[in-house]
Amino acid sequence: MMRHLNLIIVVAVLLVAVILSTIGAGSMHALKSRFISNQAPFVEAGSAIKKKFEATTRGIKTLDQLEEENSDLITQNKELLAENQLLRGKEEENQKLREALDYLKKDPKYKLLPARIVSRDASAWWNTVKINRGFEDGVDNDMTVITETGLVGKVTTVAKNESVVLLITDENCKVAVKIAGTQELGILSGKRVQSADKPELVINYLTKNAALEPGQEVFSAGVSGGIFPPEIKLGKIQSFHTRELDGQAIVTPAVDIPNVEDVFVVMGAK
């Protein structure tokens, strides 16, 4: 009797799983959005704790570095060295913010919304991050996310105060690109499996005889009906090789994806 009951429970639960798998992408999107909204306070708290922790470890690192520097610069003015020690951490942060603000002022073409990365996807096969902006801030699906140095990715899920951004290092994030100084066009995407330290991007569908050199810059092509605006920097060519039907280039991303913290959501043309 008990075994029959257990079997019924398993079958019922599996049936619910099957029913859930048949619901449309829109409903799944709504469910995920609600789940992210529920997680948001915990993620925010986690992000704040992580930031404090990192600030502490950065302080320790700076002292180590300063110790090294101290031995090299022993002849230099002691007063100046001490001042540097105190200001180093703050100056770095200040510089970052200044660069971001400059970029915000400089770029007149698009309306940009500053955002901060609050967490990173823990799964093994997907490259996504969560940012602290959601539909309450006007963020919508497929909006482009950039930094002052280049393209970061696109928004794939929007919750109330948080959004999921698919990074360009993910195989599913495909961007039409052009190579500076050439007529070459191709499709750029991330690799399925790659190291978190030095992510690489791949451009497929280049012509076989494309004369590409390492160091050439790659920009978004901005095709009509596409998501990404034109002329956003993606990276630099690292290597090029021909395949049976096309040419393939490996690209070093312009943005330091593993360490990026502050980003901008492109809200649309001004």
Place this chain on the structure above:
Amino acid sequence: MKNVTIFFSLLVCIFLSLIIEQFIPPLRVFGSARVDLVPIFFCYGALLLPFPFAILLAFLTGLFVDLSTLQFSGGHVEIALGWSIFFYVLFASLLQGFRPFFLRGRWEVHAFASGIYAVLFITAQFVMITFRRGGIEVSPLVISKILVPGSICFLLSPVVYFSAKMMGAMPVKRRVRQY
């Protein structure tokens, strides 16, 4: 009543694990593998709780994991909601067979279950995205991304087991019926 308390405690632990995992950086020494904490709590519950509770825990864990990992691309979902539930429920049913050993205090059952489950789950995800995207890619990086989380689960499981035991979550040793 104790089962209900353990069930809800584990559910909270699983929910929090999904959040904590997001803040643990990838292990750069081991091919950027990620730390997976959910299997540790899930396997503990699947081994400790009676069948209906274990299945309910598996269902909710699968749902949480699915909602965390759902990926949308071009208006499509890469791996549909529900498949994790399927996987978690099947594994919970299987683990119930090892429950008598676990209840007799065999902590290594939990450690092996967590490690094996983490490996199986990540492999299943990889197989599914491989089918979906096409092109098989097997490299040392893929293997480390699969095996390292399993090894970490295996190593961390005793910590959870003995912590839970200290908090009184472990059952009293039962005498096995002699036939």
